[in-house]
Amino acid sequence: MYVAVKGGEAAIANAHRLLAEARRGDSSVPELSVAQIREQMALLVDRVMTEGSLYDPDLAALALKQARGDLIEAVFLVRAYRTTLPRFGASEPVETGAMSLRRRISATYKDLPGGQVLGPTFDYTHRLIDFALAAEGEAPVAAESEPLADAAHAPRVTDLLGRDGLIEPSAADDGSPPGDLTREPLDFPADRALRLQALARGDEGFVLALGYSTQRGYGRTHPFVGEIRVGTVAVEFVPEELGFAVPLGEIDLTECQMVNQFHGTAEVPPQFTRGYGLAFGQSERKAMAMALVDRALRAEELGEPVGAPAQDQEFVLAHCDALQATGFVEHLKLPHYVDFQAELELVRRLRAEHAARHAAPKAGTAAEMKEAAE
């Protein structure tokens, strides 16, 4: 426990002024604009939006600038900002099947209706530092070709598998509103909708490590990437005063459909099972890791043995939020003087008792030796 302290106002104010100067860095170097961060650090912006759980690229870019590029600090700023705004309501569920695709790949089917498009990807690059980027040059120009006729129609891979009953169907929408962990504290066991909300805003590193652990054998699920799609979807909202769905605009999303090994019962023949990931922007690693962990967290539902960390929903969900984690870890640096005084007293007393205990037998031994010598 930490307690309130007084004083230090001048030092704190000056520390913040120093922070502002440090944030700016060498003033002979041109200052970054928010638009530059938004356009040129786009994947970082996407990550701040995903973990900040707030879609607003300009705001995320500004938060990154303010946070000197510290991801979790930027997430903190975004989450704090959202608490100042009223909530108008919830959108209609976005239709990812109708996504305007910028990227779409499958590791399960080579040929897909709608085709596979690589889009802007690091895949197949050589990961060699490109020193040409250190010099200012002309803006690169992408190649173009005419889209094929089928490009506009790209059904989900899971829909193709589902047609033959080879994969489990998604649970039908019963019309009940999903739980919202920003309104009601998370309670265990949490249903899949709540788990997905927590994972979507969860720390990418933590979710990635958990997903990785399932691949290494801690709750193995035998995954294939059925499909990853990146692109824009329309968001619609029904305002009470209008009573019809109003188009709010488009947002960028990344969706991952993980196809996992079979499950069957006496009634249902074996079929592939599913893990699902969805994230703001182009957040492929996050969507994939989320889909792995989503599937791992379904172990109990699917009658699999539960024991690995990634299958333990209380462990996963209670620790996946970067802001909660950093809050509790970083609070340790705040003044704990009174607490520590108490501990200091205690350890001094214990040491004194220890010394007394050890001094007594020593004295006894010396006396015995003296007796023996006499």
Add this chain to the structure above:
Amino acid sequence: MPDPNPAARRPEAPDLTARRAVMALCGEAHPEELRRALLQLGAAEDPEDLRPPETGLVMTRGRIGGDGRPFNLGEATVTRAAVRLSGGETGFAYHLGRDRAKARLAATLDALWQVRGRRAAVEVALAPVAARRAEERAAEARRIAATRVNFFTMARGED
């Protein structure tokens, strides 16, 4: 703030599709494009604020597995405005982002679109936005199409 034009609220109303299209176009427009459209329409009148422009949040929802039960993905900033013309028509705007001025311009255009006899003019005034967006989408589609891939399966060399 009930919409005084209940006929346009019925989902089956053919007008609704057209109104939604204009709303979507306003959402995609740059603020200057909306100002230009209003200028072109000669809309000198500054409408009354039914609701001053306001920024808030909408929780965006996805579906489990893409097609199942909804879940809360994360919020988005949304700015809304509502105006009333002197003729009584009310216009609304709800846009992603935090641009209050733009939301008000869009609400004004939504109101004008509902004025009898002005509908076509509003749509004409917004046509440049539609053209720009169509061109941008086509160019993007061509760049994406150039990355369409055909993988060939190599025979595994055993026997």
